[in-house]
Amino acid sequence: MKIYLQLGLILLAFCVVATALLAYVNSLTKPQIDSIQQKEAEETRRQLIPDSDFEEIKGDFTYYIAKDNKTKDVKGYVFTAEKNGYNGPVKTMAAIDKDFNIIAIKVIQQTETPGLGTNSTQPKFTAQFKGKSVEQLIVDKDGGVPPNCIKAITGATITTRAVTNSLKESIELLKKLVQEKSASTIETQAEEEVHK
Numbered sequence: 001m002k003i004y005l006q007l008g009l010i011l012l013a014f015c016v017v018a019t020a021l022l023a024y025v026n027s028l029t030k031p032q033i034d035s036i037q038q039k040e041a042e043e044t045r046r047q048l049i050p051d052s053d054f055e056e057i058k059g060d061f062t063y064y065i066a067k068d069n070k071t072k073d074v075k076g077y078v079f080t081a082e083k084n085g086y087n088g089p090v091k092t093m094a095a096i097d098k099d100f101n102i103i104a105i106k107v108i109q110q111t112e113t114p115g116l117g118t119n120s121t122q123p124k125f126t127a128q129f130k131g132k133s134v135e136q137l138i139v140d141k142d143g144g145v146p147p148n149c150i151k152a153i154t155g156a157t158i159t160t161r162a163v164t165n166s167l168k169e170s171i172e173l174l175k176k177l178v179q180e181k182s183a184s185t186i187e188t189q190a191e192e193e194v195h196k
Helices: 003-048 117-121 123-129 157-194
Strands: 052-057 063-068 074-084 089-097 102-109
Touching (some): 003 074, 003 102, 074 157, 102 117, 117 123
Antiparallel strands (some): 089 102
16 A cells, blocks of 8 residues: 555544544533533623513513512513624623613624723623614714714724614614514403403
8 A cells, every 4th residue: 555545544544533532522612511500600690781671572682671680570681682793703791771771791702913902891881882872883984973873893883883783783673573473462461351
């Protein structure tokens, strides 16, 4: 057998063994990683809207209804928004009140440029979203007028747009879903009253 063929077969064997080992290790660690990520998401929800219980509403767009843990009144909603930034997806968890104004946000995942786009995780950036309505979710570089807009991170306008636009699109979608759910609930209650 030629030496090139032998070397190729040895390399193939190493690749197969390495792939099998990686797949095995992944199968062992995936449940633990998923559990940790779920706990981190729960903790972030509690930070964004404290003293609340969360009801998950699954669908094409999953969100949580935040209810006061004593009175059970609806305090707002929590969801995760995502849009591509400069280096990849930027995920942001946001809490909004019943009027669809932002209570707080937290950038939970990003791979942006250190010292530029990574500043999207800093309180100086995230704090400016507090109290903003959908109409105010516009970056100053895109025509927004301070203080009723989002000030772009210097050198990271793309990241700023990713966070801002993902929130704007998600809030608009959530508003539509909540209104549809409310209309459906009212219809169901009306039908129940008719059949009594």
